[in-house]
Amino acid sequence: MITITTSSTKDLKGILELQKQNLKQNLAPAQITAQGFVTVSHSTDDLEKMHRYEPNIVAKDGDVIAAYVLAMTDQSKNDIPRLVEMYESFDDILYHEKPVSDYHYIVVGQVCVGYDYRGKGLFDECYQAYKDYFNGRYDFAITEIASINLRSMNAHKRVGFEVIYTYTDRTDVEWNVVVWDWKQ
Numbered sequence: 001m002i003t004i005t006t007s008s009t010k011d012l013k014g015i016l017e018l019q020k021q022n023l024k025q026n027l028a029p030a031q032i033t034a035q036g037f038v039t040v041s042h043s044t045d046d047l048e049k050m051h052r053y054e055p056n057i058v059a060k061d062g063d064v065i066a067a068y069v070l071a072m073t074d075q076s077k078n079d080i081p082r083l084v085e086m087y088e089s090f091d092d093i094l095y096h097e098k099p100v101s102d103y104h105y106i107v108v109g110q111v112c113v114g115y116d117y118r119g120k121g122l123f124d125e126c127y128q129a130y131k132d133y134f135n136g137r138y139d140f141a142i143t144e145i146a147s148i149n150l151r152s153m154n155a156h157k158r159v160g161f162e163v164i165y166t167y168t169d170r171t172d173v174e175w176n177v178v179v180w181d182w183k184q
Contacts, residue, residue, distance in 0.1 A: 002061050002117075003059070004057065004058070004126055005060065006133060007051065007056040007057070009048065011056070012048065014058075014064065015058065015068045015070070018112055019042060019112060021115070022036075022114075023038055024037040035115065035151060036150075037149060038110050040110060047070075049080065050070065050079070050080070050109060053071075053075050054071040054134070055071065055133075056068055056069060057069040057129045058126075059117070059122050064114075066113070066116075066117040066122060067111075067117060069108060069126045069129075070109030070110045070111070071107075071109065072107040072109040074105075074107075086107075087107075089167075090142075094164075095164050104138055105138055105140050105142050106134050106137075107141070107143060108143035111152075113126075123155050123159070127180075128159075140181045140182055140183070141179070141180045142177065143161075143178055144175045144177050145175065147166070147176055156178055160180045161178040162179060164179050
């Protein structure tokens, strides 16, 4: 039986195992196109730092992490240097005519559903748990999704995310900044 809950520090190892299985660099091109991927390879230290501020949402099949949605607050930008650029870009991205940085938001650090658990509604269930847990304290969830990750883009739109900004990074990868506004 699968249970969806907030993570504990002992779940971090399972999150990293699932992450590794789904990193773009570890997948064949056909898998990337059909199944989607995760881009950032977080370390145990990264996850521990993020977990100090907020827990993640995990779907567990016994002791196995079947899916996860990572939570990052603005405090995370100081702990994980590679996030600084993303957080700083929120000063220049407008949402309802205000800079994103003027809002109180939670960043989806990454979302992943294990291959054997796909197509069973876990993505939507995990995101609903994410919203239920964070809705009272944050205005919205925000994240970035590579445009080529169509499976992820479509799944995020399905649960309520909308594209508010698109840009191309210095490696010529196009990214969509998406928001799930919980106040609308």
